[in-house]
Amino acid sequence: MRPLDWLVVIVYLVWIVYDGLRRSKGTDKVDGYFLANRSLPWWAVGLSVMATQMSAITIVGTTGQGYSTGLSFIQFYFGLPIAMVILSLTVVPFFTRARVYTAYEYLERRFDVRVRSLASLLFLLGRAFSLGVTLAAPAVVMSTILGWTLPVTVLAICVPMIFYTTLGGVQAVAWTDVKQMFVVVGGMLAAIAILLYGILHSVGFSQALHLAGATGRLHAVDFRFDPRETYTFWSGMIGGLFLMLSYFGCDQSQVQRYLTAKSIDEARQSLLMSAWVKIPLQLMILSTGVLVFVFYLFHAPPMLFNHAYDQAVAASPQAGAYQALQREFDEAIDVRRSAAVRGDRAEFTAADGRVRAIRAEAAGVVKQATGDARYNDVNYVFPTFITTRMPVGLVGLMIAAIFAAAMSASGGELNALATATVIDFYRRHFVKQASDAHYLTVSKLATMGWGLLACVVAMYSANQGSLIEVVNRYGSFFYGSLLGVFILAILTKRATALGAFWGLLAGMAVVLVVAFTTPIAFLWHNLIGAVVVVVVGMAISYLQPPPTPRAAA
Amino acid sequence: MTLPGDGPDERDTKMTGTYVRVLVLEAAIIVVLIVFGKLFS
Numbered sequence: 298m299r300p301l302d303w304l305v306v307i308v309y310l311v312w313i314v315y316d317g318l319r320r321s322k323g324t325d326k327v328d329g330y331f332l333a334n335r336s337l338p339w340w341a342v343g344l345s346v347m348a349t350q351m352s353a354i355t356i357v358g359t360t361g362q363g364y365s366t367g368l369s370f371i372q373f374y375f376g377l378p379i380a381m382v383i384l385s386l387t388v389v390p391f392f393t394r395a396r397v398y399t400a401y402e403y404l405e406r407r408f409d410v411r412v413r414s415l416a417s418l419l420f421l422l423g424r425a426f427s428l429g430v431t432l433a434a435p436a437v438v439m440s441t442i443l444g445w446t447l448p449v450t451v452l453a454i455c456v457p458m459i460f461y462t463t464l465g466g467v468q469a470v471a472w473t474d475v476k477q478m479f480v481v482v483g484g485m486l487a488a489i490a491i492l493l494y495g496i497l498h499s500v501g502f503s504q505a506l507h508l509a510g511a512t513g514r515l516h517a518v519d520f521r522f523d524p525r526e527t528y529t530f531w532s533g534m535i536g537g538l539f540l541m542l543s544y545f546g547c548d549q550s551q552v553q554r555y556l557t558a559k560s561i562d563e564a565r566q567s568l569l570m571s572a573w574v575k576i577p578l579q580l581m582i583l584s585t586g587v588l589v590f591v592f593y594l595f596h597a598p599p600m601l602f603n604h605a606y607d608q609a610v611a612a613s614p615q616a617g618a619y620q621a622l623q624r625e626f627d628e629a630i631d632v633r634r635s636a637a638v639r640g641d642r643a644e645f646t647a648a649d650g651r652v653r654a655i656r657a658e659a660a661g662v663v664k665q666a667t668g669d670a671r672y673n674d675v676n677y678v679f680p681t682f683i684t685t686r687m688p689v690g691l692v693g694l695m696i697a698a699i700f701a702a703a704m705s706a707s708g709g710e711l712n713a714l715a716t717a718t719v720i721d722f723y724r725r726h727f728v729k730q731a732s733d734a735h736y737l738t739v740s741k742l743a744t745m746g747w748g749l750l751a752c753v754v755a756m757y758s759a760n761q762g763s764l765i766e767v768v769n770r771y772g773s774f775f776y777g778s779l780l781g782v783f784i785l786a787i788l789t790k791r792a793t794a795l796g797a798f799w800g801l802l803a804g805m806a807v808v809l810v811v812a813f814t815t816p817i818a819f820l821w822h823n824l825i826g827a828v829v830v831v832v833v834g835m836a837i838s839y840l841q842p843p844p845t846p847r848a849a850a
Numbered sequence: 851m852t853l854p855g856d857g858p859d860e861r862d863t864k865m866t867g868t869y870v871r872v873l874v875l876e877a878a879i880i881v882v883l884i885v886f887g888k889l890f891s
Binding site for chain 2: 368371375378379381382385386390506507509510511513515516517518530560561562565569572573576577580
């Protein structure tokens with residue numbers, strides 16, 4: 298990081314915070330603070346929806362996945378366009394007409410307060426946890442790059458984000474998201490240009506694709522029906538569909554985004570923006586990871602990208618073994634480069650296998666030397682490329698994009714956590730009649746409180762494998778069950794409050810058992826959770842008298 | 851405390867054509883990915 302890069306980062310962050318606050322007019326009432334008075338245009342809501350998902354995890358983790366496994370992760374999103382269409386037809390008009398602040402408010406109208414509170418509590422627990430992970434991704438990146446400690450880095454990201462989200466509410470979040478999307482996409486395009494420039498100096502474009510393809514990184518679609526495989530066509534299309542239905546239909550952080558739209562049509566259009574753009578955008582980011590892999594075929598890569606333990610390993614009894622591996626790695630890299638240039642596929646594939654084996658062995662040595670069994674370097678690949686290979690100024694832009702992505706995605710989630718806390722718990726259970734100013738103050742305090750808690754979680758979740766998978770795995774513990782209870786609420790008239798309540802608990806319990814005792818991949822947990830809730834919920838409901846017409850309406 | 855907003859605009863038009871186009875685009879992307887993977891594997 299040179300002075301110009303620092304300047305870009307600082308100017309960008311100051312501008313983001315200033316502009317977020319400047320646009321937060323009308324947030325002096327709870328309606329404005331949580332729903333922007335339902336005044337936002339569809340394109341701003343649509344970009345905000347996408348930005349809330351495109352966190353720093355997406356930039357750091359998805360490129361890392363592209364580098365290590367290729368395009369197969371794209372299958373995770375196959376259910377998304379279908380989910381967007383289904384939601385546009387069902388819950389979007391439903392929630393908009395219901396005039397709710399939170400999705401869970403409707404569950405009390407349909408069932409009872411227990412179901413509402415349980416669903417909202419599940420959202421709060423799950424989202425607070427994943428928010429911490431969302432913040433951890435850029436903290437990991439920045440602590441490595443800047444040599445800061447993790448707590449200091451987390452605070453450097455959290456403090457500005459908590460500041461503008463607390464003061465500006467959902468409008469500050471939404472307009473910050475809009476800018477973030479442009480910066481992130483611009484930054485990724487710049488990275489792709491630099492990568493292509495570096496690659497095409499060594500080989501032609503077609504040869505580069507064949508090299509990536511020879512290692513299986515362009516094999517994007519896997520039609521095997523194996524529930525143990527995490528990313529297949531079927532897990533993405535079925536499990537992913539249920540995850541996306543749950544996430545966009547039942548998760549307050551998403552529902553709240555489209556509740557801020559001016560009308561039902563605009564809310565629909567905002568969701569359909571994701572249906573059009575999400576898969577191409579994710580492909581672009583994954584392809585960036587693949588291009589980083591091809592780039593490093595011709596430009597010497599480090600043996601491991603995560604240098605957090607370099608000194609510890611050098612001072613350990615394993616230092617000699619590590620140095621020997623480094624020499625082997627350098628030789629294998631030379632052989633691989635030579636084979637890549639000549640286009641010798643058999644030798645290239647063998648050399649790449651050797652490189653991967655040495656990397657795995659080196660990671661094992663680091664784990665042995667440091668005792669950190671979770672050591673990995675997937676999330677360090679792209680940041681390493683940024684800081685060592687991109688030109689001055691663009692490094693600052695990319696780092697600013699990672700910072701901004703973390704803050705924007707977290708801001709939306711923070712705002713949703715505060716909404717559910719105040720609307721579903723504080724106003725519903727504790728202080729039922731108070732002035733708007735009182736609820737607004739409590740909302741700001743809740744935003745700040747959740748922000749501080751997320752900081753603490755972030756400090757403890759920084760080294761848990763590929764971060765994007767961590768977030769999705771935690772989400773899958775409860776998303777399917779939440780979807781199940783909304784299916785009972787919206788699609789059936791026979792379901793009772795007792796059935797919904799116990800169905801929801803049963804769904805959660807079954808998903809936890811499946812997650813910890815079977816090898817079934819996490820995307821399927823969403824389907825399992827939803828099905829268990831509906832089956833158990835309906836079974837219990839049929840043991841009871843039908844709900845009154847008012848409750849079922 | 852008031853209800854959210856002054857009442858949402860309930861403009862609610864059918865978007866069947868848009869939905870179909872979204873799904874056709876997704877199918878096209880998947881086909882391209884399959885062909886691309888086979889071409890360069």
